Every structure is written in structure tokens, then in C-alpha cells.
Amino acid sequence: MxxxxxxxxxxxxxxxxxxxxxxxxxxxxxxxxxxxxxxxPAKYMLMKIRLTVDGQTAIASLYDNATARDFASMLPLILTMEDYDSIERVSNLSRKLSTQGAPAGMTPEAGELTHYAPWGNLAIFIEPRSYSRSLLPLGKVDEGLSILARPGPYKLRIERVTP
Structure with a gap:
């Protein structure tokens, strides 16, 4: 016993x-x-996306959150990416994305795909930066960040990766 x-x-x-x-x-x-x-903390993935610039491809994973799901509903997209503050590439979207359940902001890492809610744009971070209020997580580049890090402007095609 x-x-x-x-x-x-x-x-x-x-x-x-x-x-x-x-x-x-x-x-x-x-x-x-x-x-x-x-x-x-683990970030659950919604889907894989392909980001193509001049025939070169990067692959990213979208997070499973309302903002990323709203972004995914817009695919495929062709955007013109511009340099912003040398550490990110940005482009305006045709509309603002959902902020339902979104955090107040985030501290992006290199390769992070984000939505800056006040401006309604897509931002891809080439380098990390400090916390930014109203910056919302969309996903993360899995491979090929150097393709997206080239100086802008450049055309970017974003589409779902089909299994």
C-alpha cells in the first residue's frame, strides 16, 4: 500500500x-x-501561399486568425511592393481587413507578413522592428525572404498553394 x-x-x-x-x-x-x-506560443497555420516576383518564388504560411482569413479571401492578388523605412515592403490593399479578435499590435520578426490596420496595407518585414500598435499578424515567410527583400518597387503575385 x-x-x-x-x-x-x-x-x-x-x-x-x-x-x-x-x-x-x-x-x-x-x-x-x-x-x-x-x-x-504556437501559431496555428491556415494555409500556404506562394509569393512570386519576376519568376522567383517564396513560400509563406498564413496564420489561422480572422485577419489572415480575410486576406486569404482576396487571393490571388497582384500588388506593387514599395520600400518603407528600409526594413519592410508595403502595398495598399483594395480594402481594410478584419480586425476581429486581433491583438492591439505586435513586434514583427524578419519574414513576418502583417496588416497595418490604420492604413489598410500589407507589410512584409525584411528585418525585425520594435512593437507597433495596430500592426496585425497575417503569416510568416517559410522560404525565399531574399526574393521579397529586393528594393522596390516590384510586382508581387500572391496565390494559394494547392495541395
Whole structure:
């Protein structure tokens, strides 16, 4: 028969599990804390898209959120991409996208596809930048960012990748 675990050990284990959940740490068998890297939250993917410039192709994944679904409903698109602040390529869309359930803003990474809600444009980040309010996540370039990093203006065709 199993012997009951003393209260002080249950409390220690409970606190270690709580710390693990809140701080992204793991517990070893003795209940001490061991630092572990905290993984970025998973972003669920909606679909793959193809971005073509002068016959060269980049592939990206759209996130599964209302803004990205609204963007996907506009495909295929042909846009003229312009340089903006040397770290992003932007183009106006024919309409603003849904902001339902969107975050207040984001800190984009290189390769991030975004929608800047106030201007209603698509922005592809070539380099990371600091937090920007009203910048909404659409997706991420999986391969071929260098194709999109060329100086603008250039024509970009965006379409769904069919399985």
C-alpha cells in the first residue's frame, strides 16, 4: 500500500508545478527547479501561399486568425511592393481587413507578413522592428525572404498553394 505524501512535500511539489507553468521551468525528481527555455506560443497555420516576383518564388504560411482569413479571401492578388523605412515592403490593399479578435499590435520578426490596420496595407518585414500598435499578424515567410527583400518597387503575385 502506498504511504501518504507528507503535506510539506505536497506543497513543495505544487509550488514547483505552479512555477513551472508560470515561468516555463521544469522540475527534477527532487522538486528543485531547473531553468528551461520558454518556447514561443504556437501559431496555428491556415494555409500556404506562394509569393512570386519576376519568376522567383517564396513560400509563406498564413496564420489561422480572422485577419489572415480575410486576406486569404482576396487571393490571388497582384500588388506593387514599395520600400518603407528600409526594413519592410508595403502595398495598399483594395480594402481594410478584419480586425476581429486581433491583438492591439505586435513586434514583427524578419519574414513576418502583417496588416497595418490604420492604413489598410500589407507589410512584409525584411528585418525585425520594435512593437507597433495596430500592426496585425497575417503569416510568416517559410522560404525565399531574399526574393521579397529586393528594393522596390516590384510586382508581387500572391496565390494559394494547392495541395
Amino acid at each position: 502506498n504511504k501518504p505524501i507528507p503535506l510539506h512535500q505536497r506543497r513543495r511539489r505544487t509550488m514547483a508545478l505552479l512555477a513551472s507553468a508560470l515561468l516555463g521551468v521544469a522540475t527534477c525528481s527532487y522538486g528543485s527547479l531547473v531553468a528551461q527555455p520558454v518556447a514561443a
